[in-house]
Amino acid sequence: MIIERVTVGPVQTNCYILALGRDREAILIDPGDEERRIKKALRDYGLTPCCVINTHGHFDHIGCDDKFSVPVYIHSEDARMLKDAGSNFSNLFSNPVSVTGVEIKLVQDKDLISHAGMVLEVLHTPGHSPGGIALLLKKPDKKVLFTGDTLFFHGVGRTDFPGSDESLLFKSIREKLFSLSDDVTIYPGHGPSSTIGVEKKSIAV
Secondary structure: OEEEEEEEOOOOEEEEEEEOOOOOEEEEEOOOOOHHHHHHHHHHHOOEEEEEEOOOOOHHHHOOHHHOOOOEEEEHHHHHHHOOOOOOOHHHOOOOOOOOOOOEEEEOOOOEEEEOOEEEEEEEOOOOOOOOEEEEEEEOOOOEEEEEOOEEOOEEOOOOOOOOOHHHHHHHHHHHHOOOOOOOEEEEOOOOOEEHHHHHHHOOO
16 A cells, blocks of 8 residues: 655645555545645656545645645534635735635544545544544554644644644543554654554653
């Protein structure tokens, strides 16, 4: 299986490309910036994007959502961020972000997203944002988790933004993520990969 990380934009956001192999369809997670680099990575593997999934609605994760002409999945509580430069915080920078011209699909906790022979389970992890989610790969591998800005290598997401909640974030990590097996590999929204077991030892929640 292909899990390709392309780190993009001014705050070094991890965009992930998922596919079962070369010359297939691919799922994009958080294509936040640098459309050309993401498209080059797709071409290098001969991949065609079939959908975008956002782990949350902040500008650095949604900036290129509408550059691939595929449906965009996002939790219902962050959906307004796709259109509102104020709530996705892009209005603080020079290029306000608004996602247009693509089909928006709203997801909830425990929903399954199935595309290109892969299945991802939605785990609602509010705290960094109201609609933050993690994505547990159920097929073909149950040991892979995309954590967005909820859980990082030796760290957790910021909770000093409007709509953030530190107690909710810690509850999400404790109940939704740290309940998973220690050998699950995490792929966060920023920084290097880790495992649930390593983060249980490094973070007190």
